[in-house]
Amino acid sequence: MISIKNLHVSIGDKAILKGVNLEIPAGEVHAIMGPNGAGKSTLSHVLSGKAGYTVTEGSVTYKGQDLLALEPEMRAREGVFLAFQYPVEIPGVSNIYLLKAALNAMRKHRGEAEVDALDFLALVKDKIKTLEMDEKFLYRAVNEGFSGGEKKRNEILQATILEPSFCILDETDSGLDIDALKVVSAGVNALRDEARSFLMITHYQRLLDYIKPDVVHVLADGKIVKSGGPELALELEAKGYHWVEEQVA
Amino acid sequence: MSSSAEEIEKVIGQKYKDGFVTDIEVETFEPGLNEEIIARLSAIKGEPEFMLEYRLQAFRHWQTMKEPNWAQLKIDPIDYYSISYYSAPKKDSDKPQSLDEIDPELLETYKKLGIPLDEQERLAGVAVDAVFDSVSVATTFKGKLKDAGVIFCPISEALQEYPELVKQYLGTVVSEKDNFFATLNAAVFTDGSFVYIPKGVRCPMELSTYFRINAANTGQFERTLIIADEGSHVSYLEGCTAPMRDENQLHAAVVELVLMDNAEIKYSTVQNWYPGDENGVGGIYNFVTKRAECRGANSKVSWTQVETGSAITWKYPSCVLLGDNSVGEFYSVAVTNNCQQADTGTKMIHIGKNTRSTIISKGISAGRSQNTYRGLVKVAKSAEGARNYTQCDSLLVGDKCAAHTFPYVEVKQPSAQIEHEATTSKISEDQLFFCQQRGISPEDAVSMIVNGFCKSVFKELPMEFAVEAQALLGLSLEGYVG
Ligand SMILES: Nc1ncnc2c1ncn2[C@@H]1O[C@H](COP(=O)(O)OP(=O)(O)O)[C@@H](O)[C@H]1O
Ligand SMILES: [Mg+2]
Numbered sequence: 001m002i003s004i005k006n007l008h009v010s011i012g013d014k015a016i017l018k019g020v021n022l023e024i025p026a027g028e029v030h031a032i033m034g035p036n037g038a039g040k041s042t043l044s045h046v047l048s049g050k051a052g053y054t055v056t057e058g059s060v061t062y063k064g065q066d067l068l069a070l071e072p073e074m075r076a077r078e079g080v081f082l083a084f085q086y087p088v089e090i091p092g093v094s095n096i097y098l099l100k101a102a103l104n105a106m107r108k109h110r111g112e113a114e115v116d117a118l119d120f121l122a123l124v125k126d127k128i129k130t131l132e133m134d135e136k137f138l139y140r141a142v143n144e145g146f147s148g149g150e151k152k153r154n155e156i157l158q159a160t161i162l163e164p165s166f167c168i169l170d171e172t173d174s175g176l177d178i179d180a181l182k183v184v185s186a187g188v189n190a191l192r193d194e195a196r197s198f199l200m201i202t203h204y205q206r207l208l209d210y211i212k213p214d215v216v217h218v219l220a221d222g223k224i225v226k227s228g229g230p231e232l233a234l235e236l237e238a239k240g241y242h243w244v245e246e247q248v249a
Numbered sequence: 250m251s252s253s254a255e256e257i258e259k260v261i262g263q264k265y266k267d268g269f270v271t272d273i274e275v276e277t278f279e280p281g282l283n284e285e286i287i288a289r290l291s292a293i294k295g296e297p298e299f300m301l302e303y304r305l306q307a308f309r310h311w312q313t314m315k316e317p318n319w320a321q322l323k324i325d326p327i328d329y330y331s332i333s334y335y336s337a338p339k340k341d342s343d344k345p346q347s348l349d350e351i352d353p354e355l356l357e358t359y360k361k362l363g364i365p366l367d368e369q370e371r372l373a374g375v376a377v378d379a380v381f382d383s384v385s386v387a388t389t390f391k392g393k394l395k396d397a398g399v400i401f402c403p404i405s406e407a408l409q410e411y412p413e414l415v416k417q418y419l420g421t422v423v424s425e426k427d428n429f430f431a432t433l434n435a436a437v438f439t440d441g442s443f444v445y446i447p448k449g450v451r452c453p454m455e456l457s458t459y460f461r462i463n464a465a466n467t468g469q470f471e472r473t474l475i476i477a478d479e480g481s482h483v484s485y486l487e488g489c490t491a492p493m494r495d496e497n498q499l500h501a502a503v504v505e506l507v508l509m510d511n512a513e514i515k516y517s518t519v520q521n522w523y524p525g526d527e528n529g530v531g532g533i534y535n536f537v538t539k540r541a542e543c544r545g546a547n548s549k550v551s552w553t554q555v556e557t558g559s560a561i562t563w564k565y566p567s568c569v570l571l572g573d574n575s576v577g578e579f580y581s582v583a584v585t586n587n588c589q590q591a592d593t594g595t596k597m598i599h600i601g602k603n604t605r606s607t608i609i610s611k612g613i614s615a616g617r618s619q620n621t622y623r624g625l626v627k628v629a630k631s632a633e634g635a636r637n638y639t640q641c642d643s644l645l646v647g648d649k650c651a652a653h654t655f656p657y658v659e660v661k662q663p664s665a666q667i668e669h670e671a672t673t674s675k676i677s678e679d680q681l682f683f684c685q686q687r688g689i690s691p692e693d694a695v696s697m698i699v700n701g702f703c704k705s706v707f708k709e710l711p712m713e714f715a716v717e718a719q720a721l722l723g724l725s726l727e728g729y730v731g
Contacts, residue, residue, distance in 0.1 A: 048686050073685040073686075073691075076688040088683045090680050092701025093697050093698060097697070102687035105688035105689050158687065162688070
């Protein structure tokens with residue numbers, strides 16, 4: 001699905017990612033853990049095409065294409081989805097309108113007709129139920145006045161409607177209480193299938209109790225310093241990030 | 250990758266589409282302004298005696314007046330004596346009686362602007378008065394309106410056919426001494442629309458006037474007078490465009506609305522005069538006095554304006570709420586880009602008991618433009634139970650533009666309730682990136698955000714104008730599901 005080779009990224013003169021290698025085959029869930037400031041969000045932004053980052057070295061191949069050459073909206077239409085760590089508010093634009101505009105942009109890209117209004121409404125109402133969100137959220141402005149947890153659910157609602165092939169979840173678990181965490185995890189698990197890959201960024205092992213990763217990576221100081229199975233997360237939780245950092249040093 | 254800020258400006262700053270010039274033979278007065286010119290103007294229009302008197306009185310008063318300078322505007326000096334005050338397509342002195350007799354060049358012009366004057370082609374339900382420079386060139390659906398008792402014609406024609414009616418109302422809302430530009434208009438106005446809706450009549454179709462400035466170095470001074478008699482109802486639309494020229498051109502209009510008991514007028518404007526180029530060269534000076542007088546009890550007037558054009562806009566559509574329980578509304582979207590300046594807002598004058606007013610103003614500034622909201626809410630001692638709600642929102646695009654808000658309040662009646670809300674926001678790069686990440690192009694994202702920002706005003710526009718207004722802003726119509 002996606003192959004990241006020797007990726008170096010800086011912001012201004014400051015090197016943030018210093019040679020990231022990562023291979024995520026279709027159908028797999030990879031977790032990235034790492035201390036604050038390690039460069040996890042930077043990686044998610046560079047993959048989705050946010051401005052302000054300079055790729056100084058390396059490449060990213062996605063479904064056989066040079067991902068970094070695509071405009072952000074083209075990446076999205078090709079199936080790259082980022083659930084933001086800090087979802088932005090868009091006053092005046094209703095949630096349902098954004099969802100429909102986004103879905104239609106994807107459909108247009110695939111050469112499909114615009115979604116029928118009634119079909120769309122039925123789809124959205126069905127999905128919003130699975131995330132245990134009130135239908136009122138559809139008619140509120142995007143994320144405006146949403147609590148932290150509501151914003152995160154809203155991100156997953158968008159993923160559920162847009163059905164991306166490569167889904168990056170940037171600390172989707174932070175700010176969620178345990179009940180919300182279960183609901184959101186169920187939403188993500190429902191999306192799992194052999195054609196879809198996930199890159200799941202988190203600080204906490206507890207998320208991995210709900211969404212079982214295939215591989216766990218540790219990102220520290222701009223590099224993946226250790227990779228392993230789900231047991232690596234448990235070990236990290238017990239011993240702290242210092243443990244890997246020391247091992248590498 | 251281009252920066253998001255550039256993307257935003259690109260979207261807002263679409264090229265002016267209506268900037269072409271119609272090549273047509275015209276009769277134009279030589280530049281200049283004096284009593285003799287005014288007399289000639291009055292004569293060429295075949296006006297009744299009282300009109301010439303009115304004009305001359307205004308002119309004499311105007312000569313003692315000074316241009317207002319309180320607005321947040323930088324205006325290059327205007328030489329009022331070097332403008333031509335009359336320009337009209339040359340044709341037989343008789344006006345065309347039927348649409349077939351109109352110069353094909355003119356028909357073509359309006360067609361290009363999206364205003365077909367052919368009654369068959371025109372979307373049913375909208376009658377159009379087309380004003381080209383100083384004259385009305387066509388009015389559609391006159392017959393159908395006449396059957397309903399509605400008078401809808403150029404004001405020059407009304408002066409000949411219904412002089413008593415015009416005399417009774419003209420200048421009674423905006424006096425010929427009101428302000429510098431209104432007084433100039435009273436002296437030299439050329440054409441515009443006249444509407445009379447008789448008692449109890451709901452006008453069977455939307456009425457609209459389409460103003461086009463074509464000639465160079467002329468001013469357009471239009472005059473509109475709408476009278477809604479007891480219990481009548483009308484929706485009136487106005488649109489404006491002009492060619493692209495390097496010189497500034499003056500447009501100083503006066504619009505008067507009169508409402509009797511239980512009458513209702515909905516007045517909508519989509520103003521897209523040429524705004525000048527990106528360096529601020531050229532463009533229309535749009536100095537307009539618009540006022541409605543709710544004379545009757547329970548009458549209701551609403552002004553809705555979408556202002557995207559003009560180099561400078563100076564305009565405060567106002568409501569004088571005389572009748573008890575009368576209602577005034579003002580909904581405005583004003584977009585400024587490049588070097589455009591807008592100083593616009595409204596005045597709500599509460600005199601009758603339990604009068605209510607609502608002001609919703611949305612200012613969008615981009616480029617190096619200046620966008621000012623200026624509003625006055627005045628509650629007289631007599632206006633027991635008066636209420637006003639004002640909401641002023643500004644949206645900034647980029648960081649070289651500015652938005653200003655001047656809400657003035659004068660209350661002499663202690664029971665009055667006045668509420669004011671104001672916000673300023675900015676389209677952020679994060680918002681744009683978020684939308685892009687959901688597959689939406691930056692252009693569509695800006696449209697969506699701007700459209701969302703203006704939604705509460707657009708929903709006040711008649712459907713066809715809403716579409717035009719949104720197209721103007723480069724917006725796609727926001728669909729409502731469910
Ligand atoms: N706009 C920016 N300008 C300068 N430094 C930045 C900027 N954004 C992030 N950084 C820095 O880049 C590093 C990585 O940040 P980030 O990717 O957000 O880390 P994480 O998500 O792993 O906590 C941090 O040191 C952070 O301070
Ligand atoms: Mg982060």
